[in-house]
Amino acid sequence: MKSLIKKFAQIPGPSGYENQIRAAVRAEVEPCANEVIVDALGNLIVRWGEKGPDGLRMMLSAHLDEIGVIATHVDKKGFVRFAGLGGVHPAYCVGGHVRFLNGTRGVISFEKESGLKKMPSLDKLFIDVGATSPGDCPVGVGDVAVFARKYQELGEKIVTKALDDRIGVVVLVEALRQLHEENLDSPHELYFVFSTQEEVGLRGAGTSAYHINPDLGLSVDVTSTGDTPKGSKMEVRLGEGPAIKVRDGGMLSDPRVVDWMVSTAEEHEIPCQLEILKGGTTDARAIQVTRAGVPVGCLSVPCRYVHSPSEMVDYGDVEDSVRLLVALLSDQVPQLEGEE
Amino acid sequence: MPETLELLKKLISAPGLSGYEGPVSQLVAEAWEAITDELQTSRVGSLQGLQCGTGTDPRPKILLATHMDAIGLMVSGYAGDCLRVTSVGGVDHRVLPGQSVTVHGREDLPGLVAQPPANLIPGGDKKKPVAMQYLLVDVGLNAEELRQKVRVGDLISFAQEPLEMGENTVAGHSLDNRVSVVALTLALEDLRDRSHAWDVWAVATAQEEETMAGAKTSAYDLRPELAVAVDVTFGEGPGAPKHKAYPLGEGVTLGWGPTVHPVLHAEFKKIAQELEIPFALEPLPRRSGTDADALQLSTVGIPTMVVSIPLRYMHTPVEMVSLKDIKRAGRLLAEFVARLPLDYMDTLTWKESVSLS
Amino acid sequence: MLEIGQEQLELLERLTNACAVSGDEGAVRKIVLDEVEEYVDELQVDALGNVLALCRGEGDGERLKVMVAAHMDEVGFMLTADEKKGLYRFARVGGLDPRQLVGKALWVGAERIPGVIGAKPIHFTKKKERQNAISLESLRIDVGPENGSKIKVGDRATFATQFTRLGKSIRAKALDDRFGVATLIELVKHAPQNIDLLTAFTVQEEVGLRGAWVAAYALDPDLGFALDSTPARDFLPWNDEEENVTYNTRLGAGPAIYTTDARTISDPRLIKHLITTAEELDLPYQLRQPGGGGTDAGAIHRQRAGVPSVTVSVPARYLHSAASLARMADWEATLALVHAALGRLGAGIMQFAD
Known part of the structure; x- marks a missing residue:
């Protein structure tokens, strides 16, 4: 099993x-x-x-x-904005990895404007897929991704x-x-x-x-x-x-x-x-x-x-x-x- | 009058929280036994009573819905010799401290809601209300006895006894919406002695306070041509804005808005005027917040009406109502049903303007 | 390809000038019934007031039953309490920003009695007070001391905005969703023959x-399309170096195809079908930014055993306010796209690619 x-x-x-x-x-x-x-x-x-x-x-x-995320916009510098699909909490996003259904991988970070003390809302977060412009970004509006995390066994516990x-x-x-x-x-x-x-x-x-x-x-x-x-x-x-x-x-x-x-x-x-x-x-x-x-x-x-x-x-x-x-x-x- | 009062007192003294309407359903069934031709319990616990009409078969059917479930509390865990609780239906935690309650464990246990001292609560403040998650119920047992007699998920009802306040006024818990169940019972009694062409399905619905599961499923099951929900509305009194509240004892309200079919509204209004039953128009600009919202949207859509009985202090254990308004609601319902001609549906059309006449 | 001409614009003008706050759609319903009557095989007004019209396709084979919905109702007001001398308390029906109400003219009741929502004269306000929005609680609908008895509690009101053409654009109230209604009327008049077109002008x-919700139950379709109007918030941000990343849609960029909103995840097969159609016919289109909001598709796709559904909207600025603004070209492309996409639907659309 x-x-x-x-x-x-x-x-x-x-x-x-x-x-x-x-x-x-x-x-x-x-x-x-x-x-x-x-x-x-x-x-x-x-x-x-x-x-x-x-x-x-x-x-x-x-x-x-x-749960997953869906791309809402790719900005001029190639950063991907997104919305949640299902109950996505910003606290679990920052620093996380995502994988789009087309195989593209990305990391989530946030606008630093408000500092680290306050948890930013989802619209202040973005995904960096390594692109530099919409032209070389392999992700477009409407593309969906899931959070990536490998399978682990911690004693009797299973984590993934x-x-x-x-x-x-x-x-x-x-x-x-x-x-x-x-x-x-x-x-x-x-x-x-x-x-x-x-x-x-x-x-x-x-x-x-x-x-x-x-x-x-x-x-x-x-x-x-x-x-x-x-x-x-x-x-x-x-x-x-x-x-x-x-x-x-x-x-x-x-x-x-x-x-x-x-x-x-x-x-x-x-x-x-x-x-x-x-x-x-x-x-x-x-x-x-x-x-x-x-x-x-x-x-x-x-x-x-x-x-x-x-x-x-x-x-x-x-x-x-x-x-x-x-x-x-x-x-x-x-x-x-x-x-x- | 005394029978109405007795029935009401009996109904509000029976437990029957949302999802667990069994005990009150039993009492309603007893009251309806002699005045219906058929009684059945739906798959989610609504009580459905049929009173056959005199029209030729197949007759059109009207569904009259009054929810019988009540709000209350549920045991969510233990805290030493006390219980933690969560709400069933919309309960304002600020009315709870000091309330007498009954915990329906392996046996019924009297108890009360305890407000723990501020210094024992995270961020506790003597001047602020204690949130639901920190409130406790104490039934006077020690921790071990408590775990034997009470388990997670057990229900807690308010124990406030019914209060008679003069000839026509009653206070107590669960008047929302047992008063309407009484009104519906009066209507059924009235209709029993009169000829009516339509079949009447009286439904004491389950789970209105949570998901409207009862109204949704009974409307689907019974496929009525018309539906009326009877519920309570805000009575004029402390805390209720005057333009959204209606005086106790001065009549029922007739709902008006997207939930209500304008022709049904006009018909109820006409009958009320003819019978000199006092009423007020209740604007429901978006939705009604009653079973009507679910009834109207069943299958291909059902023309629906909302009649309400003013009630003070809604969702507290000391709700207050006038028996006069209950009887008015019952009489109006009966009269509407009795007057329905067999071909009524052919006349129920949408006009260009749905303005009030 | 279907086009927008004088006739279509006049239809939209009549539709947007009509008042139809949710629950009181009679005025629009009448226009719809008059327009579609001679083109449909079956016509019905249901228990809630939806207009359901069937345009049967041709041929002996199995045809897809395709529901296309556009809503007749608009946001507005209901009078809730009479405070005499022509003043009435009111409630909002549908989502209206309280900051958009003050100082507007209204049509009140079936007789369209003129009314206003006034505000405290600036002379009586303090500087600090002006930093906050005027509270909804303080606002009244006022028809003046003479006309108070011509309206009553329970009456509906809308903004009194007349349809106006501004060059290649349109200014009107209730473009949400008279665009959809007008589009759907055109589809009925030019119904594709490859499908059974089940139209629902909804309330x-x-x-x-x-x-x-009830229309979809009654029609029991194989596929669902909602035609609506969606906000274009395509303005420049305050800071020049910043980029607007929450525009929802852009004016002039063509019909907005939905991927997800708060109520629906559009069926990927239908999204693809629309995009392919647009690209092959060289029609402009845009993907509406995924996010909140909801359309009739949100009800249709969950009815009975499920209905694959999608929404196409005409982008428009300032929806849910006194006056919205849109480009005629976006409407025309929307009409052309939906008409062509329906005309190309075949049984193969239903296959799931695993």
Whole structure:
């Protein structure tokens, strides 16, 4: 699984430009799938299993895209101005490396006018790609780039860019593979959705949920932690197991889904934590309000430094996330029975 | 009158925070059981009650939406023998210190919101309000008992008892928007005894205070031809600018703006005038901030109306309302529905000018 | 190639002089209905007031269903409280800079009663006071003591700006988005036959892309185009040695093709199609600077199971104020580009390049 994390995290896939990562994921999942679709917004939708009498049509969503930048202007001296694609924070930009989809590399610096004391806003930042004029600049308005950072293992921890949400993508791929290769029984018709444009507003998840019309939805994404110096007082820590989301900044999980996830974790003795995230949200929000409504939950992989180029997860948490997801998908969903 | 008051007191005494409307939904279902032909719970927890019309099948349908979810708090973590909290819906942290609350843990636990001393808070200032993240809830248990009985994600409701303030005035928490649920109930009772051509879907919606998930999904599910949202609006009183607030007990408001279909507005106005139900025009220049915003945008679009009941001190535990206005809203709704001819949709067109008559 | 002549300019004049604040688009709707009626196969005004018009293509094969949207509404005002003697409190509808309001003439209500937004005489102001913007809270719409009863709370108002030609440029209110509406009317009159053209003259764009959202549900298209107008902030910076890096678009540089704004990441296949079309026909074009803002495409592309979408805008200066200014040549090139691009759409456009 580590090699898959490394491979997926390194492939660029900023919001709206998920072609390369989609192709890579498709190659991994195709052998396991009953059906593979790429829809109008570029979501990769993989169907697996048949709906049994006690089963549900279930949508599982992990987003393909990562935050990135888009060039807005090349100035007379060849410096590239840019805007964020998704939640890009200036604090994580300065001194960083980016790679454009056309292969051009660049470094980010900032207008020195206001000095070093105050964090400059994004429009005071620029990318230096080594050009001297618009004429020799290999980047133009509208070109997109991702942050560059190599893959590293620090003990049990894994650090690289784009773990938000390539780690969720890996968890879905791995769960699908286990279900398929180990011939596990599932009463459900499962749709593994590798969604697009999550970082700019859950856009792919909303349209794919409409297409699938599921009985239940789960997103698999990262969540922040409360275990760093003077960090937020959040009851989620790295290495203490997958987090089961109760609420985040944009959604309240369906309480029945939360109970089902917690009791499944307890039954299989998988460590887990309850999550309340104050800012941010996931694909589950978009799924919940689709059509006549969908009961949703979210399985979160705890992750430090989210939206920085050095996102960090614990490998044990990742393994437990896969175990929990497989356990959830292999069995009936008791709480939703009897629903009209 | 006494029944209206009793129902209202009962509804505001039941927990039912956004996303967790079960307990209040149960009570609404009891109230609607005898006055609807069918009751169902939507996939996100809205209660949908059908009262069949007398027109020939297939009949047009009107959706009447009142949200039943309430604002409150949620446990986000532990701080020794106290709890950290976050809000569900829009809660002003400045009204919290000293509030009595109920923590819905493994059992219901009475407690209160504690304001920690300034010197224990980063950048604490005795004169400044304490931010939500630093406020605590104390239920009087020791740290160990607390962890056994309360877990992250448990809900916290305001414990303020309903206050009767004379014959027609009530104060308490969650009046936003349980008052409208009561108004809708009155309308259903009224319509039960009258002939109406249209089917009526009464919906006590879920999650209005968070995502409008209830209104969005019920409108999609039920596909009504028309929709009306009933909610509360600002009552004239301390803190509410006079030009944006409406006096308590002096009638309902009829919304006017992009969310509202001008012909529906005119129809409600006409009926109110005929029945001598006092009302005020409420300009909603951009959006309504009610379920109507979601209802209107469902599928191919739904002509939508907004009726509101003035309420003082919105989103505090001592919201205040007049029972008279609740009844007026109920009567107006019932009358509008009862008068709808089967071919109403053929007459509902856009004119060149949508100016008020 | 389609061109802008006297007829098109007169249409734009009528459209920009009409008042249609979000939620009250009747005056523009009437012009649209009159103009398109005889050219369309189906015509409908929906629940929110959108005009939906279908121009069916020709031939027996499968045709792409292409939605093209332009919004009829404009930013403006609503009267919110009567303070007697002709004075009314008001609210802004849509994004209006408070500094742009003072000292302007207005048309108020359906009867277009003349009104003004005045300000405290300079004699009563202190130097320090003049360093701050005049507060929105202090402003009123005033129709004078005689006409107060001719208007009422709930009425809408717009800037009273008459369409004017300035050489090769145009000055008018509401070019955002009467440019789009006029362009779309021309497209209906010269509808390409290779596609089913689903046009949506939308309402309530300025208050949240609301008309386009339900229109896209109803039309259920394969592809979406939004036609709009976008700011040109192409001025020189104060310091001569500095460079304006946030111009959004430039006047005279042709139609602005969107890559991303706050609501949409344009479909790369459609961007490429527009650019290829422009280059092959030798039409000017520019890429709007990626950034904020949003158009009807932001609603269209998220409807149902998703609709690949893109926006093309006519650049104009001073949008969302009393008077905007634009070059006729930019409009003409926009019309020509969109018309040609639609005419060249085939089934192959939908293929994803992995």
